[in-house]
Amino acid sequence: MVERDEFFQVRSEKLERLRQQGIDPYPARYKRTHTIKKVLELLAKRESKPTDTEGRPVSITGRVIAVRNMGKAAFLDIRDGTGQIQGYLQRDVLGDGYDLLKDLDLGDFLGVYGKLTRTRRGEPSVSAQSITLLGKALRPPPEKWRGLQDVQQRFRQREVDLLSNQGVRERFILRSKVVEGIRRFLSNRDFIEVETPILLAVAAGGVAQPFTTQHNALSRTLYLRIATELHLKRCIIGGLDRVFEIGRIFRNEGLDARHNPEFTTLESYQAYTDYNEVMEMVEEMVSTLAMDNLGATQIQVGETSIELKPSWKRLSLREAIITYAGLDIEEYPDAQSLAAQMRERNVPVTQEDSWGRLVDKLLGDKVEPNLIQPTFLMDYPVEMTPLAKRIPGNPRYVERFEGFINGMEVCNAYSELNDPVEQRLRFEEQEELRKDHDGEDFDRLDEEFLTAIEYGMPPTGGLGMGIDRLMMMLSGQTTIREVVLFPHLSWSQEDIFREVDRRIQDMRSEDPSITNDTLFNRLSSELPGEVRSRVADGELRSRIEQRSN
């Protein structure tokens, strides 16, 4: 995919030529006086005052993104992280320095020193007195108007996507601002930010498959966290009354438009509050983020207009299912009868599904797609939620809500269970369910957490929010890969070949006398199907032969 083509060759020759002329194509430093944004502001300021002083020369730096060469003069468009300006180069001003233009390519970094002016056509420009190469590019940028379009390449080589697509750059700047906004919002409410472990002995606090890894020094299997919940509650127990963490969590699941195996969550815990107050905080926070960063609480996602201003709609889970699926889950309190009702409504179910899992499917299938305007679904069956407090007087349900926007879950929150005796029972129920429902995920019992909560935990409102999904919503994107800088993708062709080569090497070092035929047969049967199907027999044999010495 990425080869050293003729473009690479031509640019390498230019690089060599520059070196021979004594020009360092990668100098260590260059004195820049202004960012491009600052220089544009400076020009506007000068022009607004009629003093008409010319001002001192400036120096700017950036990537050359266009060249309009007029022979003895040239115009370069130069872009840095703050903006874009034109450089005006003239042979009779630059003298020999002008020759650099011959070896300059699109994508190179350049420093331009000179007077800040406006051309006849009114274009802000730096009229160069000297130009300095700051970094030569050996590969050309993508097509200049449409940018890089190939979806795979955009994600695999995000830097090329970023440098050629302004909208992508803006989206990730927005992401940074939103995350900063979350920190500010919570900090203003006296939350402190903490960091909790990613490597854990037990992957508890959520319902998902963990990734596993190995700690060599301790000869111990560790799991990557699937949630930050339990450690944050331990902070609450310890007297840090308002804590939050923004961090990566890992779930060993498939990839699709809404799922990346690693993603970023905000979790916050506030002592002496409950889920009602958390709800108010969420609607306040999300609308503030939209207002501060998009300038409005109303956002447009495709054809749909969404109003984020509080208060959001509140609806009990049971009512929602009655409304959108025409089914009262209380009338079907066991998995068998509920599954039968769901089959009638064309919701795919299996024999193994637990009652909680069935309700979850019903929610995902029939309810979620209808929750376009921001909606809090409240009060979930206790089976689905081992870490939340029961509703007084209605013990089949817990004080839990999930927030939905544009048919997508964006947050999940509880009045946290702080009764240590019940917490143990609820974990044990999960373990029981796990035995009865093979292959289904349940939360895991965490002894350290149970001990912690036995020291006493205050009533607490807790929140989990998916930052990636929040960003999808705020930036009007429909896939998570558009809001994650480097999303996970399936095997690339390079990955495939690397994997094949690695296995060949392993097998040879295991058995140096192994024949090419045996190797071929072993590889054919032992390579994962995903890999084997993408390597032709001939390719496989030639790779074996290449590595036979």
Added chain:
RNA sequence: GGGCCGUUAGCUCAGUUGGCAGAGCAUCGGACUUUUAAUCCGAGUGUCCAGGGUUCGAGCCCCUGACGGCCCA
């Protein structure tokens, strides 16, 4: 898992009824001292995703597969 669409130059894309493989950008050579997607003259550039089939002849038709996108489950 199913359906639809796609895969052609470095990039973005055309490609007629099955009859010499194309454009723009980029690149290379030349002209041009105020351009704005500069312009003008000239040049080079291909595993048409892979494999099979039909045919005198396949980028195009048929089959199989790979990869990708979208939709559905």
